[in-house]
Amino acid sequence: EPEVTQTPSHQVTQMGQEVILRCVPISNHLYFYWYRQILGQKVEFLVSFYNNEISEKSEIFDDQFSVERPDGSNFTLKIRSTKLEDSAMYFCASSEYLTGIGEQYFGPGTRLTVT
Amino acid sequence: KNQVEQSPQSLIILEGKNCTLQCNYTVSPFSNLRWYKQDTGRGPVSLTIMTFSENTKSNGRYTATLDADTKQSSLHITASQLSDSASYICVVSAAGGGNKLTFGTGTQLKVEL
Numbered sequence: 001e002p003e004v005t006q007t008p009s010h011q012v013t014q015m016g017q018e019v020i021l022r023c024v025p026i027s028n029h030l031y032f033y034w035y036r037q038i039l040g041q042k043v044e045f046l047v048s049f050y051n052n053e054i055s056e057k058s059e060i061f062d063d064q065f066s067v068e069r070p071d072g073s074n075f076t077l078k079i080r081s082t083k084l085e086d087s088a089m090y091f092c093a094s095s096e097y098l099t100g101i102g103e104q105y106f107g108p109g110t111r112l113t114v115t
Numbered sequence: 116k117n118q119v120e121q122s123p124q125s126l127i128i129l130e131g132k133n134c135t136l137q138c139n140y141t142v143s144p145f146s147n148l149r150w151y152k153q154d155t156g157r158g159p160v161s162l163t164i165m166t167f168s169e170n171t172k173s174n175g176r177y178t179a180t181l182d183a184d185t186k187q188s189s190l191h192i193t194a195s196q197l198s199d200s201a202s203y204i205c206v207v208s209a210a211g212g213g214n215k216l217t218f219g220t221g222t223q224l225k226v227e228l
Contacts, residue, residue: 004158035218042204042218042220042221043159043204043216043218045215045216045217045218048215056215058215091159093158103161103164104161104216106159107158108158109156109158
Protein backbone atom coordinates (compact mmCIF):
# COMPACT_ATOMS: atom_id res chain seq x y z
CA GLU A 1 0.00 0.00 0.00
CA PRO A 2 1.41 3.44 -0.91
CA GLU A 3 2.54 5.55 1.99
CA VAL A 4 4.03 8.93 2.79
CA THR A 5 7.65 8.75 3.87
CA GLN A 6 9.71 11.30 5.77
CA THR A 7 13.41 11.74 6.42
CA PRO A 8 15.16 12.00 8.73
CA SER A 9 13.20 10.38 11.52
CA HIS A 10 15.05 12.48 14.07
CA GLN A 11 17.03 15.69 13.55
CA VAL A 12 19.03 17.46 16.22
CA THR A 13 20.23 20.97 15.44
CA GLN A 14 21.60 23.99 17.22
CA MET A 15 19.59 27.16 17.63
CA GLY A 16 20.06 29.47 14.66
CA GLN A 17 20.88 26.70 12.22
CA GLU A 18 18.89 25.92 9.08
CA VAL A 19 17.14 22.59 8.75
CA ILE A 20 15.40 20.91 5.84
CA LEU A 21 12.82 18.23 6.49
CA ARG A 22 12.03 15.95 3.59
CA CYS A 23 8.88 14.16 2.56
CA VAL A 24 7.94 11.89 -0.31
CA PRO A 25 4.15 12.08 -0.78
CA ILE A 26 2.06 9.33 -2.33
CA SER A 27 2.84 9.36 -6.05
CA ASN A 28 -0.54 10.27 -7.55
CA HIS A 29 -1.38 12.87 -4.91
CA LEU A 30 -1.46 16.53 -5.85
CA TYR A 31 -1.94 18.29 -2.50
CA PHE A 32 0.67 18.42 0.20
CA TYR A 33 0.67 19.60 3.79
CA TRP A 34 2.95 20.15 6.74
CA TYR A 35 1.77 19.92 10.34
CA ARG A 36 3.64 20.11 13.60
CA GLN A 37 3.00 18.67 17.03
CA ILE A 38 4.82 20.06 20.04
CA LEU A 39 5.31 17.37 22.69
CA GLY A 40 2.11 16.87 24.65
CA GLN A 41 0.09 19.26 22.49
CA LYS A 42 -2.27 18.90 19.57
CA VAL A 43 -1.35 18.67 15.92
CA GLU A 44 -1.29 22.10 14.26
CA PHE A 45 -1.62 22.98 10.59
CA LEU A 46 1.34 24.81 9.07
CA VAL A 47 0.86 25.00 5.32
CA SER A 48 -0.83 23.45 2.30
CA PHE A 49 0.73 23.33 -1.15
CA TYR A 50 -0.63 22.71 -4.64
CA ASN A 51 0.59 23.29 -8.15
CA ASN A 52 3.93 24.59 -6.91
CA GLU A 53 2.53 27.24 -4.68
CA ILE A 54 1.22 27.69 -1.17
CA SER A 55 -2.57 27.33 -0.96
CA GLU A 56 -2.94 28.30 2.66
CA LYS A 57 -0.73 28.88 5.66
CA SER A 58 -1.24 29.37 9.38
CA GLU A 59 0.04 32.13 11.65
CA ILE A 60 2.80 29.75 12.74
CA PHE A 61 4.20 29.63 9.19
CA ASP A 62 6.16 32.87 9.29
CA ASP A 63 9.10 34.08 7.20
CA GLN A 64 11.40 31.54 8.86
CA PHE A 65 9.54 28.74 7.12
CA SER A 66 9.44 27.83 3.45
CA VAL A 67 8.26 24.87 1.40
CA GLU A 68 9.39 23.56 -1.91
CA ARG A 69 8.79 20.74 -4.34
CA PRO A 70 12.27 20.57 -5.85
CA ASP A 71 11.49 17.64 -8.14
CA GLY A 72 8.63 15.35 -9.03
CA SER A 73 8.70 13.38 -5.82
CA ASN A 74 10.06 15.34 -2.85
CA PHE A 75 8.32 17.97 -0.75
CA THR A 76 10.47 19.87 1.72
CA LEU A 77 10.01 22.14 4.71
CA LYS A 78 12.87 24.51 5.48
CA ILE A 79 13.32 26.39 8.72
CA ARG A 80 15.92 29.09 8.13
CA SER A 81 17.04 29.93 11.64
CA THR A 82 15.74 27.46 14.17
CA LYS A 83 14.54 28.50 17.62
CA LEU A 84 14.15 26.39 20.73
CA GLU A 85 10.37 26.56 20.32
CA ASP A 86 10.61 24.91 16.90
CA SER A 87 11.32 21.62 18.67
CA ALA A 88 8.41 19.42 17.70
CA MET A 89 7.29 16.49 15.61
CA TYR A 90 6.73 17.57 12.00
CA PHE A 91 4.28 15.58 9.92
CA CYS A 92 3.93 15.68 6.17
CA ALA A 93 0.62 14.67 4.60
CA SER A 94 -0.72 14.33 1.08
CA SER A 95 -4.12 13.97 -0.50
CA GLU A 96 -5.50 13.22 -3.92
CA TYR A 97 -8.27 15.78 -3.66
CA LEU A 98 -8.40 19.21 -2.09
CA THR A 99 -12.06 19.87 -1.47
CA GLY A 100 -14.75 17.75 0.05
CA ILE A 101 -13.57 14.74 1.95
CA GLY A 102 -10.09 14.48 0.53
CA GLU A 103 -8.40 11.85 2.66
CA GLN A 104 -5.07 13.07 4.02
CA TYR A 105 -2.40 10.44 4.53
CA PHE A 106 0.23 11.26 7.11
CA GLY A 107 3.86 10.30 7.18
CA PRO A 108 5.56 8.91 10.28
CA GLY A 109 6.98 12.31 11.20
CA THR A 110 10.37 13.89 11.82
CA ARG A 111 11.25 14.70 15.40
CA LEU A 112 13.14 18.00 15.41
CA THR A 113 15.13 18.85 18.51
CA VAL A 114 16.66 22.33 18.72
CA THR A 115 19.34 22.75 21.39
CA LYS B 116 -11.82 30.87 16.06
CA ASN B 117 -12.27 27.24 14.97
CA GLN B 118 -11.87 24.87 17.88
CA VAL B 119 -12.26 21.17 18.59
CA GLU B 120 -12.59 19.90 22.15
CA GLN B 121 -12.48 16.30 23.28
CA SER B 122 -13.33 14.38 26.40
CA PRO B 123 -12.21 12.60 28.39
CA GLN B 124 -8.57 13.61 28.22
CA SER B 125 -7.54 10.07 29.09
CA LEU B 126 -9.24 6.76 29.68
CA ILE B 127 -8.22 3.33 30.96
CA ILE B 128 -10.38 0.30 30.17
CA LEU B 129 -10.06 -3.45 30.40
CA GLU B 130 -9.54 -5.52 27.30
CA GLY B 131 -12.83 -6.60 25.77
CA LYS B 132 -14.79 -3.64 27.14
CA ASN B 133 -16.44 -0.92 25.08
CA CYS B 134 -15.85 2.80 25.36
CA THR B 135 -17.13 6.05 23.89
CA LEU B 136 -15.09 9.16 23.25
CA GLN B 137 -16.65 12.61 22.79
CA CYS B 138 -15.91 15.57 20.56
CA ASN B 139 -17.42 19.07 20.37
CA TYR B 140 -16.48 21.54 17.69
CA THR B 141 -17.06 25.15 16.72
CA VAL B 142 -15.66 24.96 13.19
CA SER B 143 -17.76 26.91 10.72
CA PRO B 144 -18.75 26.51 7.97
CA PHE B 145 -18.54 22.79 8.53
CA SER B 146 -17.32 20.44 5.82
CA ASN B 147 -16.48 17.13 7.42
CA LEU B 148 -15.38 15.48 10.65
CA ARG B 149 -12.71 12.80 10.94
CA TRP B 150 -11.49 10.55 13.68
CA TYR B 151 -7.82 9.62 13.64
CA LYS B 152 -5.84 7.11 15.68
CA GLN B 153 -2.32 8.15 16.59
CA ASP B 154 0.16 5.73 18.10
CA THR B 155 2.93 7.29 20.17
CA GLY B 156 5.61 8.80 17.93
CA ARG B 157 3.71 8.02 14.74
CA GLY B 158 1.57 9.94 12.28
CA PRO B 159 -2.23 9.98 12.60
CA VAL B 160 -4.15 7.28 10.74
CA SER B 161 -7.69 7.95 9.55
CA LEU B 162 -10.50 5.85 11.03
CA THR B 163 -13.65 7.55 9.70
CA ILE B 164 -14.69 10.62 7.75
CA MET B 165 -18.24 12.00 7.93
CA THR B 166 -19.89 14.82 6.04
CA PHE B 167 -22.78 17.00 7.15
CA SER B 168 -25.43 14.54 5.94
CA GLU B 169 -23.98 11.46 7.65
CA ASN B 170 -25.09 10.52 11.17
CA THR B 171 -23.03 7.42 11.65
CA LYS B 172 -20.15 5.58 10.04
CA SER B 173 -18.44 2.36 11.01
CA ASN B 174 -15.00 0.96 10.38
CA GLY B 175 -14.69 -2.47 11.94
CA ARG B 176 -14.94 -2.10 15.71
CA TYR B 177 -15.01 1.70 15.42
CA THR B 178 -18.34 3.52 15.04
CA ALA B 179 -18.49 7.29 14.78
CA THR B 180 -21.62 9.41 15.14
CA LEU B 181 -22.20 13.00 14.14
CA ASP B 182 -24.85 15.50 15.20
CA ALA B 183 -24.26 18.54 13.02
CA ASP B 184 -27.00 20.49 14.79
CA THR B 185 -25.37 20.29 18.21
CA LYS B 186 -21.86 20.09 16.69
CA GLN B 187 -21.02 16.93 18.56
CA SER B 188 -19.46 13.66 17.55
CA SER B 189 -18.60 10.45 19.33
CA LEU B 190 -16.36 7.49 18.61
CA HIS B 191 -17.45 4.14 20.02
CA ILE B 192 -14.93 1.33 20.27
CA THR B 193 -16.35 -2.16 20.68
CA ALA B 194 -14.60 -5.13 22.25
CA SER B 195 -11.38 -3.24 22.89
CA GLN B 196 -8.00 -4.83 22.26
CA LEU B 197 -4.57 -4.04 23.67
CA SER B 198 -3.60 -2.64 20.27
CA ASP B 199 -6.32 -0.01 20.59
CA SER B 200 -4.12 1.80 23.11
CA ALA B 201 -3.39 5.11 21.38
CA SER B 202 -4.50 8.71 21.14
CA TYR B 203 -7.83 9.21 19.34
CA ILE B 204 -8.11 12.58 17.71
CA CYS B 205 -11.21 14.35 16.44
CA VAL B 206 -10.43 16.53 13.43
CA VAL B 207 -12.74 18.95 11.66
CA SER B 208 -12.40 20.48 8.21
CA ALA B 209 -14.01 23.81 7.34
CA ALA B 210 -15.77 24.29 4.02
CA GLY B 211 -13.66 26.35 1.67
CA GLY B 212 -10.70 25.86 3.95
CA GLY B 213 -8.61 24.09 1.38
CA ASN B 214 -8.85 20.87 3.36
CA LYS B 215 -7.08 22.55 6.27
CA LEU B 216 -7.69 20.39 9.32
CA THR B 217 -8.36 21.59 12.87
CA PHE B 218 -7.27 19.00 15.41
CA GLY B 219 -8.56 18.30 18.89
CA THR B 220 -6.16 17.53 21.70
CA GLY B 221 -7.10 13.86 21.62
CA THR B 222 -8.21 11.25 24.12
CA GLN B 223 -5.41 9.02 25.34
CA LEU B 224 -6.83 5.50 25.58
CA LYS B 225 -5.08 2.71 27.42
CA VAL B 226 -6.42 -0.83 27.21
CA GLU B 227 -5.23 -3.14 29.97
CA LEU B 228 -5.49 -6.87 30.64
